[in-house]
Amino acid sequence: xxxxxxxxxxxxxxxxxxxxxxxxxxxxxxxxxxxxxxxxxxxxxxxxxxxxxxxxxxxxxxxxxxxxxxxxxxxxxxxxxxxxxxxxxxx
Numbered sequence: 001x002x003x004x005x006x007x008x009x010x011x012x013x014x015x016x017x018x019x020x021x022x023x024x025x026x027x028x029x030x031x032x033x034x035x036x037x038x039x040x041x042x043x044x045x046x047x048x049x050x051x052x053x054x055x056x057x058x059x060x061x062x063x064x065x066x067x068x069x070x071x072x073x074x075x076x077x078x079x080x081x082x083x084x085x086x087x088x089x090x091x
Contacts, residue, residue, distance in 0.1 A: 018065035025058035049088050053081040 012019045032051035035044050059074035 015065050018062040021058045021062040021065070025055050025062060028058070029055035045084075045088055049081065049084050053078070053085045056081045 011022075028051050032048040032055060035048045035051070039048075056074060056078040060071060060078050063071040063074050
């Protein structure tokens, strides 16, 4: 338990803004995943697509701030979720 607390304290101390973005990102993506899972036979795309887009945008922000190479994957997810959002709401 001490190692987990130390991990979160260190994450918070190194970049508070990235830390809060990661907390919100995680919460939003968990909600989107749960909604997709619970509505899989009749997907609630109007709900989970915007949540996935928001979560992936926050992921790009936090990985960029942290200097992580995972920014490439998060950018890909943002582009794909942005395309899904555009198809669903704009086109």
